[in-house]
Every structure is written in C-alpha cells, then in structure tokens.
Amino acid sequence: MSxxxxxxxxxxxxxxxxxxGLLVPAGVLExxxxxxxxxxxxxxxxAALTAQQTFADGQSLVLDARAAxxxxxxxALVLRAPFLVVVAVAVAVTAGxxxxxx
Amino acid sequence: MGIAxxxxxxxxxxxxxxxxxxxxxxxxxxxxxxTGASQFALVGALAAGGGPFTAAAGAFFLGVRNAFxxxxxxxxxxxxxxxxxxxxxxxxxETTAVSLAQPTRRTxxxxxxxxxxxxxxxxxxxxxxxxxxxxxxxxxxxxxxxxAGPAVFLALLAPMLRNTTERAVAALAVLLGLGLLPxxxxxxxxxxxxxxxxxxxxxxxxxxxxxxxxxxxxxPEASASETSATGEASEAAEAAEVSEAAEAPRAPRTSExxxx
Numbered sequence: 626m627s628x629x630x631x632x633x634x635x636x637x638x639x640x641x642x643x644x645x646g647l648l649v650p651a652g653v654l655e656x657x658x659x660x661x662x663x664x665x666x667x668x669x670x671x672a673a674l675t676a677q678q679t680f681a682d683g684q685s686l687v688l689d690a691r692a693a694x695x696x697x698x699x700x701a702l703v704l705r706a707p708f709l710v711v712v713a714v715a716v717a718v719t720a721g722x723x724x725x726x727x
Numbered sequence: 728m729g730i731a732x733x734x735x736x737x738x739x740x741x742x743x744x745x746x747x748x749x750x751x752x753x754x755x756x757x758x759x760x761x762t763g764a765s766q767f768a769l770v771g772a773l774a775a776g777g778g779p780f781t782a783a784a785g786a787f788f789l790g791v792r793n794a795f796x797x798x799x800x801x802x803x804x805x806x807x808x809x810x811x812x813x814x815x816x817x818x819x820x821e822t823t824a825v826s827l828a829q830p831t832r833r834t835x836x837x838x839x840x841x842x843x844x845x846x847x848x849x850x851x852x853x854x855x856x857x858x859x860x861x862x863x864x865x866x867x868x869x870x871x872x873x874x875a876g877p878a879v880f881l882a883l884l885a886p887m888l889r890n891t892t893e894r895a896v897a898a899l900a901v902l903l904g905l906g907l908l909p910x911x912x913x914x915x916x917x918x919x920x921x922x923x924x925x926x927x928x929x930x931x932x933x934x935x936x937x938x939x940x941x942x943x944x945x946x947p948e949a950s951a952s953e954t955s956a957t958g959e960a961s962e963a964a965e966a967a968e969v970s971e972a973a974e975a976p977r978a979p980r981t982s983e984x985x986x987x
Contacts, residue, residue: 628752631779635769636759638787643762644815646797647806655798658928663795664887665896665924670789671764671884672897673904673920678771678877684909694874695881702885708731712738715878720871 690726694719729849732821735763736850738875740857742767745867746774750858757854761847762819764883765790767876768917777914785917796823803827803835817843892931899923 679695680686698715706714736757743753748770756766765786772782797818803826806814817839825842829835861867888894900923907916 627779628748628773631769631773631782632752632755632759634780634783635756635765635786638783639760639762639765639790639793640815642787642790642794643797643818644812646794646818647801647811647815649798651798651802660795661928662924663791665893665928666788666921667764667792668884668887668893668896669900669921669923670768670785670917671880671887672900672923673917674768674771674785675877675880675884676901677775677904677908677917678880679874680905681775681908683776684913686905686908690871691874691877694871695877698874698878698881702882708882709734711882712734712875712878715874716871718871719874720869723869723871 690719690722693722729845732846733849733853735879736853737857737860738872738879739763739766739770740854740859741861741867741872742857742876743770743854744858744861745872746770748773750855750862753858754851754855757851760786760790761816761850762790762793763850764880767879771876772914772917775913778912781912781914781918785914788918788921793818796820799823800826800839803832804839805832806836814839814843817847819843819846821846892927896923896927899927 675695679691680688682689694715694717697718698711701711701714739757740753743756743766744750748756753770756769760766760769768789769782769786772785773779777785797815800814800818800823801811804814822839822842825838826835829838861872864870867873884897888897900920903920903923904916907919911919
C-alpha cells in the first residue's frame with residue numbers, strides 16, 4: 626500500500642511541476658537565482674543517488690561488485706562512450722566481478 | 728536517441744521489478760510519471776526502505792527541472808490553454824531538446840508531438856518488457872542489473888559537471904548522501920544532500936562578494952550572475968562559467984540519452 630501512496634504522490638508532484646512550467650508567467654521562474662538553483666538541484670540529487678546506490682547496503686556502506694561496475698561506467702563516460710555502452714559496461718562488469726568472487 | 732530511451736526503459740523495468748514493485752506498479756509509474764530520473768530515484772528509495780513520502784520527495788525534486796523546460800516550451804510552442812494540460816505530460820528532456828532545435832514554431836510543434844508520442848510509446852513498452860524480463864531471469868543481482876540504476880544516474884550527471892560550481896555541489900552531495908546514510912532514516916540523506924546546491928551557491932556568493940568589491944559589470948556575464956558580482960579580470964573566466972550555469976537547465980544534447 627505504501628508503494629501505491631509513493632506512486633500517487635510522485636505522479637501528482639511530477640505532473641504538477643511540468644504543468645506549472647507551461648502555465649505560470651515567465652517572470653516567476655526566470656529570476657537568475659531561481660534558475661541557478663534549479664540547475665544545481667539535479668546535480669546534487671544525481672550525485673548523492675549515484676553514490677548511495679553504488680555503496681549502500683541498507684543503512685551501511687559496503688564496497689562490492691557494484692563499485693567496480695559503476696567505476697567502469699565512469700571510465701566509459703570519460704571516453705565519451707554512448708549512453709547505451711555506459712550502462713551495459715556497468716552491468717557486465719558488475720556481473721563479471723560477482724561471478725569471479727563467488 | 729530511441730535506442731538509449733529504449734534501453735533506459737528496459738533498465739527501469741528491470742530495476743523496478745528488482746526493487747519489489749509489481750508489474751502493475753512499475754507500468755503505472757512509466758505511464759503516469761514519465762520522467763525517467765524521478766522514476767529511478769523513487770524505486771531506488773523504496774528498495775532501500777524509504778518511506779513513501781521521503782521517496783516521493785526525492786523523485787519530485789529531480790522532476791523540478793521539467794518546470795523550466797515547460798517555461799521555454801510555452802513561449803516556443805504557444806499552445807492554446809486547453810491543450811496545455813495534455814502537453815504537460817510530455818514535457819521532458821528529449822522533447823525540449825528536439826523542439827528547441829527547430830527553426831519555426833510549426834516544426835517545433837511537430838517535433839514536440841512526434842518526439843513525445845514516440846518516446847511515450849517506446850518508454851512504456853520497454854518498461855513492460857524490462858519488468859517481464861526481470862521476472863523471467865529471476866535473480867537480477869547475479870546479472871549485475873543492480874548497477875544499471877547508478878550507471879544511469881552517472882550518465883545523466885556527467886554532462887552537467889561543466890564547471891567548478893557544479894563539481895563542488897556534486898562532491899558535497901556525495902559526502903552528505905553517504906555520510907548521513909547510517910544515521911538518518913532511508914531516503915532522507917538524499918533530500919539533505921539537495922542542500923548542497925544552495926550551500927555552494929551561498930559560499931560562492933560570499934567569496935565573490937569579498938574578492939570583487941568593485942563590480943564593474945562589464946559584458947553579458949555580469950548581468951547573468953546575480954549573487955556573484957565579479958568584475959575582476961582573474962574572475963572573468965569563472966564568471967563566464969557561472970553565467971553558463973545560470974542559463975541552465977537547458978535541454979541536454981539529444982545524443983546523450985537524456986532522461987529516458
């Protein structure tokens with residue numbers, strides 16, 4: 626049930642911000658400070674989420690095969706690999722390290 | 728772009744199913760939320776044991792950028808008010824990128840419609856396939872599929888790290904997100920990490936205010952940077968970077984796979 630609550634709240638929230646952009650007068654969101662905060666917000670969230678989903682196991686931090694996979698994805702990004710390759714590399718390396726380490 | 732979206736949709740379906748969501752819940756998210764990073768964040772937070780409201784809050788904050796896309800699109804497309812609630816659902820990275828690249832209003836509208844419709848169908852179809860596939864292959868961890876989520880986040884994040892401000896925000900957010908993980912309830916550390924954005928902006932504003940006492944405000948850079956009135960030559964390059972950040976969130980390059 627709580628999953629459905631989370632889905633419902635997310636559906637409403639995400640739709641509301643999309644609609645807000647189309648409906649509100651331009652001046653409200655065009656202030657430089659607001660724009661810069663909005664640009665940096667995804668940077669902060671994506672960075673934290675990447676780190677957590679790489680190193681978190683419940684409420685503790687671990688170093689396992691995921692770190693190798695995401696590390697390989699980072700290398701692929703530096704080498705300007707396309708999105709498809711980046712994700713595939715992460716999955717393949719993680720699976721490989723897991724298989725090797727048993 | 729289609730292939731990248733398709734793969735992300737598939738990865739989302741697999742991740743969501745692996746996070747314990749049912750097929751119906753997974754497909755409902757793709758049908759009704761339709762903004763990939765938010766969907767990944769939500770199922771990730773739920774899988775980590777986060778409460779429904781903390782999980783939804785993280786997804787919401789990631790979706791806020793769509794409001795700024797909508798702002799640009801509403802001027803560009805000039806849609807009738809009655810159509811806007813319908814069009815809003817398709818206001819995402821890719822449709823914005825395609826529409827903004829068009830030379831005329833007419834082609835922008837066509838671009839928005841075609842991109843929105845085809846990606847909506849593709850995203851939902853591949854989500855379904857991914858969720859079904861995850862059930863078929865069983866243990867998603869053995870296949871390394873739990874690394875797909877963070878890899879998608881990283882691929883979205885990488886093109887955003889253009890200057891020192893953005894890198895500082897990312898570094899601080901990682902520290903907050905990992906450091907607070909053991910001590911705060913699941914899902915909350917990510918929300919706290921969002922504070923990295925205003926904290927870094929505030930710190931920069933203070934530093935720039937102290938060093939650049941006489942803001943000569945020359946050039947277009949200075950007008951764009953509100954809090955940091957830097958006029959000194961040594962800071963000019965940085966100011967240009969800041970103004971670039973001020974323009975964002977811009978539509979990402981279509982070749983990057985974007986949000987989906």
